[in-house]
Amino acid sequence: xxxxxxxxxxxxxxxxxxxxxxxxxxxxxxxxxxxxxxxxxxxxxxxxxxxxxxxxxxxxxxxxxxxxxxxxxxxxxxxxxxxxxxxxxxxxxxxxxxxxxxxxxxxxxxxxxxxxxxxxxxxxxxxxxxxxxxxxxxxxxxxxxxxxxxxxxxxxxxxxxxxxxxxxxxxxxxxxxxxxxxxxxxxxxxxxxxxxxxxxxxxxxxxxxxxxxxxxxxxxxxxxxxxxxxxxxxxxxxxxxxxxxxxxxxxxxxxxxxxxxxxxxxxxxxxxxxxxxxxxxxxxxxxxxxxxxxxxxxxxxxxxxxxxxxxxxxxxxxxxxxxxxxxxxxxxxxxxxxxxxxxxxxxxxxxxxxxxxxxxxxxxxxxxxxxxxxxxxxxxxxxx
Amino acid sequence: xxxxxxxxxxxxxxxxxxxxxxxxxxxxxxxxxxxxxxxxxxxxxxxxxxxxxxxxxxxxxxxxxxxxxxxxxxxxxxxxxxxxxxxxxxxxxxxxxxxxxxxxxxxxxxxxxxxxxxxxxxxxxxxxxxxxxxxxxxxxxxxxxxxxxxxxxxxxxxxxxxxxxxxxxxxxxxxxxxxxxxxxxxxxxxxxxxxxxxxxxxxxxxxxxxxxxxxxxxxxxxxxxxxxxxxxxxxxxxxxxxxxxxxxxxxxxxxxxxxxxxxxxxxxxxxxxxxxxxxxxxxxxxxxxxxxxxxxxxxxxxxxxxxxxxxxxxxxxxxxxxxxxxxxxxxxxx
Ligand SMILES: Cc1cc2nc3c(=O)[nH]c(=O)nc-3n(C[C@H](O)[C@H](O)[C@H](O)COP(=O)(O)OP(=O)(O)OC[C@H]3O[C@@H](n4cnc5c(N)ncnc54)[C@H](O)[C@@H]3O)c2cc1C
Numbered sequence: 001x002x003x004x005x006x007x008x009x010x011x012x013x014x015x016x017x018x019x020x021x022x023x024x025x026x027x028x029x030x031x032x033x034x035x036x037x038x039x040x041x042x043x044x045x046x047x048x049x050x051x052x053x054x055x056x057x058x059x060x061x062x063x064x065x066x067x068x069x070x071x072x073x074x075x076x077x078x079x080x081x082x083x084x085x086x087x088x089x090x091x092x093x094x095x096x097x098x099x100x101x102x103x104x105x106x107x108x109x110x111x112x113x114x115x116x117x118x119x120x121x122x123x124x125x126x127x128x129x130x131x132x133x134x135x136x137x138x139x140x141x142x143x144x145x146x147x148x149x150x151x152x153x154x155x156x157x158x159x160x161x162x163x164x165x166x167x168x169x170x171x172x173x174x175x176x177x178x179x180x181x182x183x184x185x186x187x188x189x190x191x192x193x194x195x196x197x198x199x200x201x202x203x204x205x206x207x208x209x210x211x212x213x214x215x216x217x218x219x220x221x222x223x224x225x226x227x228x229x230x231x232x233x234x235x236x237x238x239x240x241x242x243x244x245x246x247x248x249x250x251x252x253x254x255x256x257x258x259x260x261x262x263x264x265x266x267x268x269x270x271x272x273x274x275x276x277x278x279x280x281x282x283x284x285x286x287x288x289x290x291x292x293x294x295x296x297x298x299x300x301x302x303x304x305x306x307x308x309x310x311x312x313x314x315x316x317x318x319x320x321x322x323x324x325x326x327x328x329x330x331x332x333x334x335x336x337x338x339x340x341x342x343x344x345x346x347x348x349x350x351x352x353x354x355x356x357x358x359x360x361x362x363x364x365x366x367x368x369x370x371x372x373x374x375x376x377x378x379x380x381x382x383x384x
Numbered sequence: 385x386x387x388x389x390x391x392x393x394x395x396x397x398x399x400x401x402x403x404x405x406x407x408x409x410x411x412x413x414x415x416x417x418x419x420x421x422x423x424x425x426x427x428x429x430x431x432x433x434x435x436x437x438x439x440x441x442x443x444x445x446x447x448x449x450x451x452x453x454x455x456x457x458x459x460x461x462x463x464x465x466x467x468x469x470x471x472x473x474x475x476x477x478x479x480x481x482x483x484x485x486x487x488x489x490x491x492x493x494x495x496x497x498x499x500x501x502x503x504x505x506x507x508x509x510x511x512x513x514x515x516x517x518x519x520x521x522x523x524x525x526x527x528x529x530x531x532x533x534x535x536x537x538x539x540x541x542x543x544x545x546x547x548x549x550x551x552x553x554x555x556x557x558x559x560x561x562x563x564x565x566x567x568x569x570x571x572x573x574x575x576x577x578x579x580x581x582x583x584x585x586x587x588x589x590x591x592x593x594x595x596x597x598x599x600x601x602x603x604x605x606x607x608x609x610x611x612x613x614x615x616x617x618x619x620x621x622x623x624x625x626x627x628x629x630x631x632x633x634x635x636x637x638x639x640x641x642x643x644x645x646x647x648x649x650x651x652x653x654x655x656x657x658x659x660x661x662x663x664x665x666x667x668x669x670x671x672x673x674x675x676x677x678x679x680x681x682x683x684x685x686x687x688x689x690x691x692x693x694x695x696x697x698x699x700x701x702x703x704x705x706x707x708x709x710x711x712x713x714x715x716x717x718x
Contacts, residue, residue, distance in 0.1 A: 002575060004602055005568050008610055010617075012707040025693075088694040259696065266694050269687065276688065282677055285684030288695060289631035292703035293611040295696070299705065300610075321603045377602055378595035381575050 004380050007314050008300040017077035024082055027058065028089040037352035040090020040263045044097050044256045045217055047171055052096035053126040061096050062124035065104055069120035076306040080255060080299065087259040088266075094168055099123040099130040102250040103176050107196075110235030110243055115196065119174075132251070133163040133177030133197070133221065134244065141372050144241065145185040146178055148223060150195060157181075157233070159195070159203075159226040167366070169219035170208045174198055178244050181237055192240030195232045202226070213358050246310050251367050253301045253315035258294045258322030260363055261329035264352050265291075268333045271349060280336050287332065290325050294318065313380035316373040323363040323370075330356040392433075392444075393451040399428055404459045406658045412462035413528055416501045416521075418487050422463050426485075431465070434473035441476065447706065450561055450616040454609075457562025457669075458569040460661045462530055464489045464499040466558045471507050474514070474554070478544040482516065489519075491534040492552035494673045498559070498665070500532035501525065505541065508534060509551050515543040527668040553623045556673040557615045560629035563637055563669050564605075564612035566662045570644040571605045573659060574598060578647055594647060601643040608636035617706040624702045627683035634676030637666045 031054065032040070039046060055061055063079045065071025072078070086093050104123045107115055122128040139146045148161025163169070163177060175197045183191035199206065203226040208216035235243045269284055297318050304311040334357055337345050364370045378384055403421035412419040425431060433449050435441020453466040464487060471488040475481055482488060482505070491497050491506040500506065500522040508515055518539050522532025575598060578589035588594045615621075615629025641663045645652045652659040670676070692698045 002568075002572055002602075005571065005605060005609065008606055010613060010705045010707050012705050084696055088696040262695060269695065272688050278681060281684035281688060282681045283684070284687055285627065285680030285682065286631060286635065286676070288683055288687050288698065288703075289611065289628040289635075289680060290607070291695060292614070292628045292699045293607045293632050295699050295703075296610045296614060296705045297606065317599075317603055317606060320599075321607055371596065374596045374599035375592070377599035378589075381598055381602055383575065383578060383589035383595050383598060 002381060004313065004317070004377070007311070007317075008297045009303070010296075011300045011303040013077050013081060013299060017075070017081045020078055020081050021085060024060070024085040025089075028085060028091055032089055032091060035090065037090075037263060037267045037348045038355045039092070041261070041352045041355050042092060042094075043087050043090050043260060043263065044093050045167070046090075046092030047094040047168055048092035049095045049126070049129070051092050055093075055096065056124060056126035061100055061126050062104055062120065063100075065108060065120055065124060069108070069116055070124035071104075071120065072124075076302045077299075080302045084255050084259070087256055088262055090263040095129050095171070096123070096126050098132055098167070098172075099128060101254060102132070102247050103130040103174075105250055106176065106194075106243065106247050107234065109246065110194075110239075112231065114231060115234070119196070128174060129168065129172040131166050131169045131172040131175045131199075133166055133169075133175040133179075135165045136162060137164050139185075141369055143178070143244070144188045144192070146180060146192070147185060148177065148179040150179050150181050150193065150228065153227065155230045157195070157228040157230075159197070159223045159228050161223050163221045163223075165209075165218045165366075166221050167218045169199070169221050170206050170216070172199055175221065176234060176247075178240050181240075189241040191238060192244070193237050194234040194240045194243050195228060196234050197223075197226070197228065197232060201228070213355075245312060248368070249310045249312050249315050250305070252319040252373075253298075253305065253311060255295070255298050257319045257363075257367070258291060258298060258325055260323075260326040261356055261360070262291075264333060264349075264356050265329050267349050267352055268336070271346065277336075277340075283332050283336055287325070287329060290321075290328075294322050294325060298322075313376055316368070316376040316380075319367060320364070320370055320373040320377070326363045327360045330360050388448055389451070392448065393455065396428075396430060396452050397455050399424065399430075400455055400459045400461060404461050406460075406661060409460045409462050409661055412502065412530060415530075418504065419462050419502055421461075422487060422502075425463065425465055431469050431472060434469055435476045436473075439476045441473070445619040446616050446621060447618055450613050453558055453561035453616070454565030454568070454612070457565030457665075460529075460566070460665055462499070463487060463502045466562070467499070467503075467555070470554055470558060471516075474507070474549070475516075475542075475544060480542055480544050483541065486516070488516070489534075490551050490555040490558070492550070492555055492673060494552075494555070495671050496525065496527070496531045496668060497522070497533055498529065498531045498668055498672050500534065501530040506534045506538065507551060508538075509546060510540075510543065512546050513543040514546045514549060514551065516541045525668070527664050529665050529668050531668055531672070550623060552673055553621050553626045556630040556679065557621045557626040559669045559673055560608075560612040560615045560626065560633040563633040563666060564609040566666055566669075567605045567608055567633070567636060567640045570640055570659070570662055570666075571598075571601055573662075574601065574644045574647045581649075588647065597643045597646060601640055604636040604639050608633045608640070614703060614705060622702075624683065624686050627679040627686070628703050630674060630679040631676045631683060634670045634679070637670045641666050 063072035067073040150157040181193040203224045205222045403424045432441035437443035468488045486505045489503040525531035611632035
């Protein structure tokens, strides 16, 4: 039997986790009242520090981090419930998203005690915004070929190079970057290390990149002879590849990889009345069926994270399937709406749809492309 | 391994391997009559798995037997085991019982009734009753997999009040589970073949184009399997869960079958190779008891009217996994 077939065991959300839901729903209903569909559709790319701090006040940032570092001391199931509600409501969560999802757990696992004491409480209070420094102009899918380099300089390090496509680097306080500390790109997975970089340091320039839609969600970051203190190193020198992979399991496995178009789906569903076209109802049913199965898979992965596992192949599988659905939702809905040119389309639905139609291509790029993920699944099947 | 697997699934799979090897599946194709392995299934006791304990059964919940039904799909079991098991429980819960050697298919309106050629009886909806009818000629199966149809004038043997039972939900739920089992087996066969077959001096599985196709196949198999499992979650069949199960397995089957054949090349369609046993049945099952569009329409209609804020809520309330749900308790409620 192939192990991957049974890698998503039936898993239910425990009642303690479910118990959180009502309070979160009530808070979001009030706090987000009146928000447009388009703004809601940004979900985890909507940046709002004040909103993140409001969540922090309620104890909802760093939910899985230990209490001694200011966290909630809860398990991954509790975080699933929280995140599911945030995404379903279209809450603007980008300001704390990276720190909460991956930088915090990474520092908890690999950081020194001093790093944990310094950063984890700040993450939990919503005071520090993190970004992910993996991709470079010449290292996209081939992440191991990064050229940004840190060399020892006295007690600390000197950093040179650049990162690109760094989501909200221009709004962030710190970056956790994968850089080379030994060897050359030909050494592949050896000689890589992770650094926590204070983006206010001299020698760092951050230039937002404008998208075709006119917005700027990501940036280019240049490091020109940046002096990093000794304690900027995260984890073990040379262990960067293993660490970044552990980080990617958190980055790829969560419900945000299936819910990015949920706001649109629900907005559209709410316009279907008893006279709705049978084909529209059928489309709704197909999308619900796909999402239903994905949600169960997502909860199964959450169970693995809760048990301390690092389900990389499972995360690749669910991210590929989930982003495919996120892309199918606007594609299906634009056709459903467009096939009736005689009917007026409500403006809120239209602007939400237009936003996602212009953005949905990135769902299968960010966090690792479709082809790369499928390669990982193939390895999981024993084909490589 | 869970207790249920150790007690139930493993011995059942072993039994199937003994009594339903591919040769037995082939022997049953094109025949009208109950194939010989039925005797072994009767003797095994598994047929009463869902019958309440106080009526002499094992009193298991639907959820407990998902793996058994999937296993029958994986081997293309040529007798209606899952259907007869379900019929026994359904009648027992209503104070009736099947005739001793009845081999039963479920026959709600359907383009084809799989395994009708191996059955003696069928359960059919008749107005506000569910009737057991005796089967005569069941006609041809264009898929050559022992399917057929139930004559409108088939003689009635007994009947029970239908209550809220929708036989289509039962039949589609079981069929989705079989499809999940068959698709998992197709994936295994395809991965194994890709690792063995050499072209251009390398196993096929070393070519990225093949790897990417098999990765897609794995995604579809997993997603369909999870949906089918939820289709049999809990103690009894539920129309919303089954709608998801049959929609997802039907959609997945297209891609899964296509990739399995693509990877196998010509050998896959040959009589001597087992792949076609599975893929012909998957086509038949996809058609039977409502295709994915039929069930998606039913699911969409329920979602449209549901008094929920979001689809995430809808899924949580209607389509969630039900772990540890009411084992042993009243499948009878179905
Ligand atoms: C919205 C958005 C946000 C992002 N945020 C961040 C961030 O915060 N931090 C960060 O570090 N990065 C970020 N990224 C970058 C993202 O991780 C990369 O875009 C991604 O890994 C692909 O790299 P690339 O764009 O250089 O494409 P390339 O690697 O050049 O790939 C181009 C195409 O070639 C295919 N390809 C490449 N190699 C192979 C191969 N071996 N076999 C088959 N096909 C192949 C790819 O699948 C893709 O289809 C973000 C990207 C987007 C779009």
